[in-house]
Amino acid sequence: MWAFSNKIAVAGIGYSALSRRPQRPLMSLAVEACDAALADAGLTRKDVNGLVTSPAMPRYGGARGTIDGIDVVTPWALSERLGTHRHLAWTGSTNAMVTQGFQEAAMAIASGVCDTVIVYRALHVPQGSYVNYESKYAAAGDQFMAPYGFSVPPSWAGTVARRYFELYGYSRADFARYIADNRANTLKNPNGFWDKPLTRQDYLDARMIADPMSILDCDIPVDGCAALLLTSTERARDLRCKPALLTGFSAGTHPAPAGLPMTLDDIWIGCEQVAQRLWQSSGVRPEEIDTAQVYDGFAPFVYLWLEGLGIVPRGEGLAFLRDGHGSLTGKLPVNTGGGALGEGRLHGMTQLAESVIQVTDRGGERQVPGARRAVATISNGLTKSTAFIFSRDE
Amino acid sequence: MESTQAPAATALRPLPLADEVSAPFWAAARQGRLDIQRCTACRHWIHAPALACPACGSEELAFEPVSGRGTLYSWTVLHHSPGPGFADMLPLIVGIVELAEQPHLLLCANLLQVEPSALRLGMPVRVCFEWLDSDHAVPQFVPAGDA
Numbered sequence: 357m358w359a360f361s362n363k364i365a366v367a368g369i370g371y372s373a374l375s376r377r378p379q380r381p382l383m384s385l386a387v388e389a390c391d392a393a394l395a396d397a398g399l400t401r402k403d404v405n406g407l408v409t410s411p412a413m414p415r416y417g418g419a420r421g422t423i424d425g426i427d428v429v430t431p432w433a434l435s436e437r438l439g440t441h442r443h444l445a446w447t448g449s450t451n452a453m454v455t456q457g458f459q460e461a462a463m464a465i466a467s468g469v470c471d472t473v474i475v476y477r478a479l480h481v482p483q484g485s486y487v488n489y490e491s492k493y494a495a496a497g498d499q500f501m502a503p504y505g506f507s508v509p510p511s512w513a514g515t516v517a518r519r520y521f522e523l524y525g526y527s528r529a530d531f532a533r534y535i536a537d538n539r540a541n542t543l544k545n546p547n548g549f550w551d552k553p554l555t556r557q558d559y560l561d562a563r564m565i566a567d568p569m570s571i572l573d574c575d576i577p578v579d580g581c582a583a584l585l586l587t588s589t590e591r592a593r594d595l596r597c598k599p600a601l602l603t604g605f606s607a608g609t610h611p612a613p614a615g616l617p618m619t620l621d622d623i624w625i626g627c628e629q630v631a632q633r634l635w636q637s638s639g640v641r642p643e644e645i646d647t648a649q650v651y652d653g654f655a656p657f658v659y660l661w662l663e664g665l666g667i668v669p670r671g672e673g674l675a676f677l678r679d680g681h682g683s684l685t686g687k688l689p690v691n692t693g694g695g696a697l698g699e700g701r702l703h704g705m706t707q708l709a710e711s712v713i714q715v716t717d718r719g720g721e722r723q724v725p726g727a728r729r730a731v732a733t734i735s736n737g738l739t740k741s742t743a744f745i746f747s748r749d750e
Numbered sequence: 751m752e753s754t755q756a757p758a759a760t761a762l763r764p765l766p767l768a769d770e771v772s773a774p775f776w777a778a779a780r781q782g783r784l785d786i787q788r789c790t791a792c793r794h795w796i797h798a799p800a801l802a803c804p805a806c807g808s809e810e811l812a813f814e815p816v817s818g819r820g821t822l823y824s825w826t827v828l829h830h831s832p833g834p835g836f837a838d839m840l841p842l843i844v845g846i847v848e849l850a851e852q853p854h855l856l857l858c859a860n861l862l863q864v865e866p867s868a869l870r871l872g873m874p875v876r877v878c879f880e881w882l883d884s885d886h887a888v889p890q891f892v893p894a895g896d897a
Contacts, residue, residue: 494764
């Protein structure tokens with residue numbers, strides 16, 4: 357277990373409005389989310405001395421460049437906009453998912469470089485479509501995929517889910533309950549994107565993108581930003597909200613085979629690696645977890661994470677969800693706020709924020725009563741994936 | 751190995767841009783041959799082509815022909831066009847083929863001359879080549895029957 361286990365905490369959560377193609381530029385949404393996180397903690401911009409994000413824009417095969425403040429928000433542009441550039445001690449910017457930046461923020465606080473850090477992720481829906489391979493040539497890793505049309509991320513997840521279905525005899529029908537219950541969770545979440553319930557039949561009838569991945573197996577791209585405020589637990593106890601303690605975290609280093617973005621077998625190995633490191637860093641065991649916030653940018657990752665975390669054996673994750681054990685009143689409530697399927701694409705900030713919400717009793721109608729420990733996992737278990745344990749302050 | 755003519759498309763699919771590492775792979779494809787990179791030290795097969803062997807770290811790598819036979823590791827059926835060059839080809843099957851030469855030696859390609867409903871995990875497939883334009887041929891796969 358780490359020396360700084362439970363000594364760093366999340367003391368504030370801030371969300372901008374989450375919507376599709378708003379009139380406001382992304383920078384404005386990022387400022388809104390950061391100010392909301394500060395207000396939640398009872399702090400001001402003057403108190404912030406660290407700022408970190410991943411200012412990446414997941415547009416595949418496009419020709420347009422990237423404009424700071426419109427397509428992405430870098431910590432340098434944001435700090436100037438917030439007026440924090442005169443007193444920041446540290447900025448971080450990762451090529452991995454933003455959750456890797458969250459880990460760097462915790463280490464910056466543990467080391468004394470900073471005492472108050474905002475971790476934010478601002479995402480913009482590009483003009484046209486996220487995926488439209490217009491380039492004449494496919495270079496580097498793309499040359500082995502894009503000529504075949506294998507350049508759409510849902511299709512990568514499609515090959516993962518297809519192998520899983522074929523190995524264990526599942527079909528999309530086995531996932532329908534989870535998807536419908538997840539939408540019900542979303543409707544209990546004030547940050548949820550959707551305002552209508554979804555039936556199991558709606559899921560089965562959904563438009564297919566890359567069979568077996570339908571549009572409802574993918575998080576919806578939104579314009580918006582989520583921000584989390586990190587500080588020491590000691591300091592957090594004097595702030596406005598109850599702190600969520602960071603008990604441990606881990607990162608993945610298992611790569612997919614060159615030439616492919618992901619495979620089922622590599623995802624299993626990767627998730628298990630991330631989980632093993634997580635239990636080691638936190639001293640927590642799988643059976644001590646009260647709620648799981650697992651990455652659902654593509655929904656099949658949900659059951660694969662349950663398996664990787666050791667909550668169920670390989671091949672049984674989807675049966676666990678099919679039988680309702682991951683629903684709000686089930687054995688292990690999963691993605692209690694609707695996850696990224698429900699909030700929209702925030703690249704893992706949803707899983708972190710919901711973990712914080714659950715261990716601080718802020719879940720309202722979706723609260724898991726008395727939740728002491730939440731696990732959050734981000735990405736697909738391969739390189740750049742991360743996992744976290746958050747604990748109640750008691 | 752046979753050659754399959756591409757269906758006439760109004761827009762071109764993205765063409766593979768050969769680089770310092772991959773050039774022998776694409777040069778072989780133009781000759782209707784599937785060559786895969788191999789470590790001369792430990793004999794490990796490598797795809798996609800790499801700068802060093804992921805098994806032993808050797809930088810002494812060369813390309814060798816393979817049988818062109820494999821089995822279906824997984825697949826997806828595209829119903830949403832990934833770009834302007836694919837709009838007329840839907841639904842399009844993308845298969846992940848495990849080549850016969852080595853476990854988990856995986857390569858993606860379209861599966862041609864087969865209906866999605868006929869696909870099975872582990873079904874035998876064999877390579878063929880498709881010309882995307884007069885300069886670019888890519889390996890594709892078709893069912894190999896009981897062979």
